[in-house]
Amino acid sequence: xxxxxxxxxxxxxxxxxxxxxxxxxxxxxxxxxxxxxxxxxxxxxxxxxxxxxxxxxxxxxxxxxxxxxxxxxxxxxxxxxxxxxxxxxxxxxxxxxxxxxxxxxxxxxxxxxxxxxxxxxxxxxxxxxxxxxxxxxxxxxxxxxxxxxxxxxxxxxxxxxxxxxxxxxxxxxxxxxxxxxxxxxxxxxxxxxxxxxxxxxxxxxxxxxxxxxxxxxxxxxxxxxxxxxxxxxxxxxxxxxxxxxxxxxxxxxxxxxxxxxxxxxxxxxxxxxxxxxxxxxxxxxxxxxxxxxxxxxxxxxxxxxxxxxxxxxxxxxxxxxxxxxxxxxxxxxxxxxxxxxxxxxxxxxxxxxxxxxxxxxxxxxxxxxxxxxxxxxxxxx
Amino acid sequence: xxxxxxxxxxxxxxxxxxxxxxxxxxxxxxxxxxxxxxxxxxxxxxxxxxxxxxxxxxxxxxxxxxxxxxxxxxxxxxxxxxxxxxxxxxxxxxxxxxxxxxxxxxxxxxxxxxxxxxxxxxxxxxxxxxxxxxxxxxxxxxxxxxxxxxxxxxxxxxxxxxxxxxxxxxxxxxxxxxxxxxxxxxxxxxxxxxxxxxxxxxxxxxxxxxxxxxxxxxxxxxxxxxxxxxxxxxxxxxxxxxxxxxxxxxxxxxxxxxxxxxxxxxxxxxxxxxxxxxxxxxxxxxxxxxxxxxxxxxxxxxxxxxxxxxxxxxxxxxxxxxxxxxxxxxxxxxxxxxxxxxxxxxxxxxxxxxxxxxxxxxxxxxxxxxxxxxxxxxxxxxxxxxxxxxxxxxxxxxxxxxxxxxxxxxxxxxxxxxxxxxxxxxxxxxxxxxxxxxxxxxxxxxxxxxxxxxxxxxxxxxxxxxxxx
Numbered sequence: 001x002x003x004x005x006x007x008x009x010x011x012x013x014x015x016x017x018x019x020x021x022x023x024x025x026x027x028x029x030x031x032x033x034x035x036x037x038x039x040x041x042x043x044x045x046x047x048x049x050x051x052x053x054x055x056x057x058x059x060x061x062x063x064x065x066x067x068x069x070x071x072x073x074x075x076x077x078x079x080x081x082x083x084x085x086x087x088x089x090x091x092x093x094x095x096x097x098x099x100x101x102x103x104x105x106x107x108x109x110x111x112x113x114x115x116x117x118x119x120x121x122x123x124x125x126x127x128x129x130x131x132x133x134x135x136x137x138x139x140x141x142x143x144x145x146x147x148x149x150x151x152x153x154x155x156x157x158x159x160x161x162x163x164x165x166x167x168x169x170x171x172x173x174x175x176x177x178x179x180x181x182x183x184x185x186x187x188x189x190x191x192x193x194x195x196x197x198x199x200x201x202x203x204x205x206x207x208x209x210x211x212x213x214x215x216x217x218x219x220x221x222x223x224x225x226x227x228x229x230x231x232x233x234x235x236x237x238x239x240x241x242x243x244x245x246x247x248x249x250x251x252x253x254x255x256x257x258x259x260x261x262x263x264x265x266x267x268x269x270x271x272x273x274x275x276x277x278x279x280x281x282x283x284x285x286x287x288x289x290x291x292x293x294x295x296x297x298x299x300x301x302x303x304x305x306x307x308x309x310x311x312x313x314x315x316x317x318x319x320x321x322x323x324x325x326x327x328x329x330x331x332x333x334x335x336x337x338x339x340x341x342x343x344x345x346x347x348x349x350x351x352x353x354x355x356x357x358x359x360x361x362x363x364x365x366x367x368x369x370x371x372x373x374x375x376x377x378x379x380x381x
Numbered sequence: 382x383x384x385x386x387x388x389x390x391x392x393x394x395x396x397x398x399x400x401x402x403x404x405x406x407x408x409x410x411x412x413x414x415x416x417x418x419x420x421x422x423x424x425x426x427x428x429x430x431x432x433x434x435x436x437x438x439x440x441x442x443x444x445x446x447x448x449x450x451x452x453x454x455x456x457x458x459x460x461x462x463x464x465x466x467x468x469x470x471x472x473x474x475x476x477x478x479x480x481x482x483x484x485x486x487x488x489x490x491x492x493x494x495x496x497x498x499x500x501x502x503x504x505x506x507x508x509x510x511x512x513x514x515x516x517x518x519x520x521x522x523x524x525x526x527x528x529x530x531x532x533x534x535x536x537x538x539x540x541x542x543x544x545x546x547x548x549x550x551x552x553x554x555x556x557x558x559x560x561x562x563x564x565x566x567x568x569x570x571x572x573x574x575x576x577x578x579x580x581x582x583x584x585x586x587x588x589x590x591x592x593x594x595x596x597x598x599x600x601x602x603x604x605x606x607x608x609x610x611x612x613x614x615x616x617x618x619x620x621x622x623x624x625x626x627x628x629x630x631x632x633x634x635x636x637x638x639x640x641x642x643x644x645x646x647x648x649x650x651x652x653x654x655x656x657x658x659x660x661x662x663x664x665x666x667x668x669x670x671x672x673x674x675x676x677x678x679x680x681x682x683x684x685x686x687x688x689x690x691x692x693x694x695x696x697x698x699x700x701x702x703x704x705x706x707x708x709x710x711x712x713x714x715x716x717x718x719x720x721x722x723x724x725x726x727x728x729x730x731x732x733x734x735x736x737x738x739x740x741x742x743x744x745x746x747x748x749x750x751x752x753x754x755x756x757x758x759x760x761x762x763x764x765x766x767x768x769x770x771x772x773x774x775x776x777x778x779x780x781x782x783x784x785x786x787x788x789x790x791x792x793x794x795x796x797x798x799x800x801x802x803x804x805x806x807x808x809x810x811x812x813x814x815x816x817x818x819x820x821x822x823x824x825x826x827x828x829x830x831x832x833x834x835x836x837x838x839x840x841x842x843x844x845x846x847x848x849x850x
Contacts, residue, residue, distance in 0.1 A: 005403055005771050012410050012782050019417070019789050026793075123425040130429040153573055158429060186574040192440040226439065307503045340501045347498035352518050376499050 036076050044071060044080045052088055055099045060106070068107040082109060082131070089134045101136050110137045117143050126154040133162025136198075141171045148175050153184045160185075160193045167199030173207045176216055187219060194223035201227055209235065218250035225254025233260040240266045248273075249281045256285035264291040271297050271313075276306040283309050287316025299326050302338035310337060314345040324358050327368060331375055339375065346372050388763050391754070395764050398751040399772045405740045406779035412624030413786045419627035420619065420794050423684055432561075432568050436468065442567050443471035444640070445544030446552060449536035450476055453554040454484045458492040460554055463594020465523060469563040473522040475540045476554075480530030489525050493517050500524075506538040506651035514543065533636070534652035534659035541643060541651055550640040551660075555691055557586060557594055558638065562687035566640045569681040577645040577667060578680045580634030582618045584797070585611045586689035596689050599797050601806055606699060608810045609818040610692040615807075616787040619684065619794070626682035630733035632668070634680070636660035638688035645671075645678070653716070657836070658709015665717050668729045684794065700825045707829030708836055711742055745826040751776070752820060777815050784811030 051064055071077040088100050104110050113135070116128035125147065132140045140162070147159045156179075163172050183190075197204060205227070208220040221239060224232050239251035240263065252270065255263050267289070270282040283301050286294040294316070301313035317323040330342050345351045359367045435441045446464055450457050457476070464474045478486045489495065495515035502511055509531035516524055528539050537551055548570060552558065559565075562581065569576045587610075588602030602608055625631045639660060646652075649666045652659040664680060671678040693699045714737055721738060723730040755772045758764040788807045791797065798807060829836075 005775055008403075008407060008410075009774055009778055009782070012779075015414075016782055016786050016789065019786065019793070023789060023793050123422070123429075126426075127429040130431075154426065154429070157431075157572065161431065184573050184575060186571050186576075188440040188442060189571045192435070192438055195438075195440065307501075340499070344498070344500045347500065348516070348518070348521065350521070379499060 033076060037080055040077050040080050044077060045084050048081065048084050051103075052092075052096075052100070055096055055103070060103060065106050068103075072108045072112060078112070081107070085109060086131065086134050089136070097136065104135045105137055105139060110135060110139060114140055114143060117147065122150075122152050122155055125150075126152075126158045129155065129158035129162045133158065133165040136166050138166060138168055141166060141168055145171060145175060148178050156183065157185055157189060157193075160190075161196060164193050164196040165198055167197060169199045169203050169207075172197060172199060172204055176208055176220075177211065179216060180213065183215075187215070190216075190219045191223050191226070194219055195226050197223075202229060202232060205232055206235065209239075214244050214246045218246045221247060221250035221254050225250075225257035228258050230258050230260045233258055233262065237263045237266065240270065245275050245278060248278055252278075252281050252285045256288035259288065259290075261289040261291045264289050264293050268294055268297045271301050271309075276304075276309060279304060280306065280308040280312050283312035283316055287312070287319045290320055292320070292322055295320060295323050295326060298323065299330065299338075302330065302341060303335045307341075310341045311345075314341045317342070318345050318351050318354055324354055324368070328364075328371065331371055340379075343372055343375055343379075347376075391758055391763050395755055395758050395768065395772075398747060398755060399768060399775060401747050402751060402772065403775040403779075405744060406775055406783070408736065408740065409620065409783050410779070410786075413620045413783060413790075415627040416620045416623035417790060419623050420684055420790060423623075424794055430568065432564050435568070435571060436470065436561070436564055438470070440571075441470045441564075442548050442570055443473075443546040444469065444563055444567060445540070445546040445549045445643075446472060446474045446563075447537055447540035447544070447549055448474060448476045448552055448554050449479055449533050449540065450481060450485050450489075450554040451479045451530070451533070451536070452481045452483045452485060454481070454488050456555045457485055458488055459594050460557070461489065461493070461523065463557055464552070465520070466560070466594065467558060467563055468560045471546075472563060473524060473545060475524045475526060475543055477526045477528060477536040477540045477543075479528060479533065479536040486525075486527055490515055493520055493523060493525075495523075495525055500543070502539075502542050504542055505647050506541055508535050508539040508542060511539055511543075532654055532657075532659075534654045534656060534662075537659065538651040538654075541646060544643065547643050548640055549643050549646065550638070551636060552688065553637045553690065556583070556637045557591065557596060557689040559685075559687050559689075560595070562638070562685075565683055565685050565687055566638070569679070569683065570640070570642065573679055573681075575677045576679045576681055577642045577671070578634055578664060579640045580622065580631065580680075580682045581638040581640075581687040582622070582682075582684050583614065583635050583637045583688045583690050585614055585692045587611075587692050587694065589689070591689075601798060601803055602692075602694075604694045605810075606696065606818075607692045607694050608806070609814045610699075612784050612788065612807060612811045612814055613818075613822075614692075615791050616784055619790045620783070620787050622682045623684050625733065628728055628732070629679070630728045631680050631682050632664055632729070632733050632737060633661045634664050634682070635688075637690050641667075656709060656712045656716075657705050658713050661709055662713040662716065665713050665720075665734075669717055669720060669726065672726045672729060696821075699822070700828070703822050703825035704829035704832060704836065707742075707745070707826040708833050710737065711830065711833050714738055714742055742830075745823045746830065748776070748823050749820075749827055752823075780815040780819060781812050784814060787811075 051060060068081065071081045085100070085104055092100065110132070113128045113131050116124050119125060129144065132144065144159050144162055147155055150156065160175055163175050205220050205224040209217055209224065211217050221236055224236060233255060236251050236254050239247045242248060252267055264286065267282050267285055270278055273279050273282065283298060286298055298313045298317040302310050304310050304313065317326060327342055327346065330338050346355055355369050355372060359369050448460065448464065461474060461476060476489060495517050497513045498516050500514040509529040511526055511528045513527045514524060515527065524543060526539055526543055528536065541549055548567060550566065566579050566581050569579045585607060586596055587604060587607035588600045589596050590598035590600065601611065622631060636659065645667060646663065649670045653662045653666065656662050667680065693702055717734070720726045720730045720734045722735055751772065755764060755769060759769040785808060788811050792804060798804065
């Protein structure tokens with residue numbers, strides 16, 4: 001036993017010492033590298049800046065490409081070039097972006113990142129995917145697609161995001177068709193990827209909203225809503241009438257985001273859907289669509305058995321022009337739940353502003369603010 | 382009884398203690414090694430993380446920040462101000478006054494010009510009565526809930542009931558968050574849909590300069606007691622939590638800062654009332670529930686320094702804190718004793734829970750017996766010098782190595798104490814904490830064991846001063 005303790009202490013002391021040495025060596029190396037980098041930084045950055053500033057006017061020369069390719073072969077110089085290039089990609093949009101991509105391809109930067117995709121270290125692969133996405137070279141589409149089957153969440157995310165930035169329609173569609181519901185990425189991250197797509201979004205949405213997988217389909221329906229192009233509204237409205245709850249909810253959210261109020265009636269009918277989640281979203285979306293036709297159905301929805309439906313209906317009712325008129329009737333009614341929920345909304349910052357505005361613009365007596373206050377006082381008693 | 386037999390028994394018992402101390406330290410070392418790999422992975426991951434992109438995205442998950450407050454009049458207002466200034470697209474701050482006896486409620490109402498509103502509450506988790514909800518129409522993302530005293534867990538549950546967003550995060554009223562802490566803590570939820578809880582690292586703010594609810598200049602404290610705790614926290618979080626996270630067996634998400642998917646928390650009935658270790662209890666409950674129903678889930682730990690707290694600078698407060706921690710730990714372990722060595726609960730039942738039973742719960746008793754019995758046996762010449770030295774090296778030398786390891790990890794990763802002077806001071810305290818401080822906290826934990834039955838339902842308090850310096 002004593003030998004085990006002795007050996008373990010020796011081993012662990014060596015480990016700690018090794019860790020400490022590693023730390024010191026790494027810090028020294030970083031210091032050395034940064035010093036060298038700083039030396040190269042000014043000359044390389046200004047050389048690149050000079051080339052990039054003239055990219056719109058003249059083509060890059062063979063000599064310039066050779067010089068930059070030489071930099072790419074040198075470890076520290078390559079880091080400087082890559083950092084600078086990624087900075088351009090992040091900040092320069094429009095036609096210059098394509099020229100930057102071509103430049104990155106010609107100097108061998110894309111090739112260098114592509115090599116990293118075959119490494120075993122998944123951190124290196126994920127980082128390379130991110131860089132390749134930023135560079136937006138179409139040359140890397142196939143290698144990226146080959147990675148989509150790797151069961152690693154960071155790689156999957158970065159591959160999809162890279163494909164979104166590259167913006168190739170068919171590749172993006174193919175990548176998402178390969179995914180299944182079991183993909184570990186959250187819905188929000190996938191919607192973010194779909195929103196970030198830089199190709200023909202309408203084409204992609206038309207291809208992916210109809211696929212059988214409800215998870216992927218819903219993501220693209222929602223993303224289409226975020227895109228706010230009403231040319232897709234008819235196609236999205238089709239999902240209001242189908243059985244699938246997820247797609248129905250996604251379609252309502254999308255139409256609400258688009259603000260296209262041609263579909264108010266079918267959404268109103270969903271206020272009586274058997275699923276409470278559908279009813280709650282219908283109530284919320286009707287507020288976004290701002291249609292007078294929704295006032296009476298929303299007032300009825302204040303008596304729904306589900307709290308969220310009542311809450312969303314009350315919010316929407318207060319937001320719709322003319323909806324606040326109904327508060328008098330609601331407070332005179334018998335339904336305590338309806339009264340409580342509408343008063344709770346009127347007491348929020350937004351709701352109370354609406355009450356004050358209403359009192360200022362109408363001569364109705366007693367004032368709405370008085371009615372609400374009276375109700376809360378009676379309730380408190 | 383024959384005297385030689387007695388000697389034999391004492392000797393055997395001494396050996397058991399020596400082996401026990403050796404094994405526990407060996408496990409700590411394994412944790413340190415796992416943590417090193419895990420931290421390295423995390424640091425590398427930050428390089429390709431898209432978290433900055435999400436700061437301005439509509440697809441970011443909105444968060445409800447729950448701030449339970451009981452007699453927190455000293456710090457509550459500045460704490461709320463710093464929370465309202467956080468860098469995050471959509472969040473609400475819900476302060477729950479758990480029937481404070483001091484001026485907490487009035488201070489908050491006055492500072493933020495709040496008025497009582499009739500907001501209906503959906504009691505998805507049963508709690509004590511909510512006496513009132515207060516808001517200010519100009520600060521729409523601040524909600525003050527005033528409720529009957531029911532303990533911290535009850536306050537948190539009330540906050541969950543009032544919250545509007547899918548992820549809730551609990552933060553102690555005396556803690557300070559880094560400005561992008563919410564973004565960092567939410568990323569595991571964005572990256573993986575199976576994530577149900579995320580814990581963040583808690584750092585000690587004593588000695589650092591705090592202005593308007595922000596830590597603006599990180600430094601080490603003058604107080605020796607706080608210095609010991611800095612080393613202790615580094616060891617607990619950077620090796621302990623990160624180590625457990627590497628094998629997906631995290632049992633504790635600190636109450637000072639943790640985020641949960643609201644639906645998951647509600648599904649398990651929220652925070653358990655009548656316990657002072659509600660943070661650990663919720664995590665163990667989530668593990669047990671999700672493993673029992675065989676639903677995939679993840680409980681993650683992010684090692685970024687995201688939350689700052691005040692460490693007690695008085696022995697009395699430290700004593701109370703350690704007693705509470707021990708009681709909370711025991712309470713949770715007793716409540717979930719069915720998980721102990723139960724293969725149904727996978728690595729949680731087979732590794733994490735047994736470890737906490739054998740080493741964290743019983744550990745202080747064995748350790749203190751060792752400190753008394755082994756030197757006594759040595760001086761009475763029952764134990765020879767070799768075994769006596771073995772015990773000392775197992776407990777003291779190992780402890781020093783572990784502390785130094787944790788300090789090195791900090792320097793290697795986040796490097797919040799970058800100067801050589803700070804490194805030397807930390808290392809020095811990493812050595813001397815093993816000669817008195819560690820033993821003292823062990824005694825406090827034993828006190829917790831003794832007072833377990835009496836104190837397991839109380840809200841513990843530490844006297845804190847205002848952060849702003």
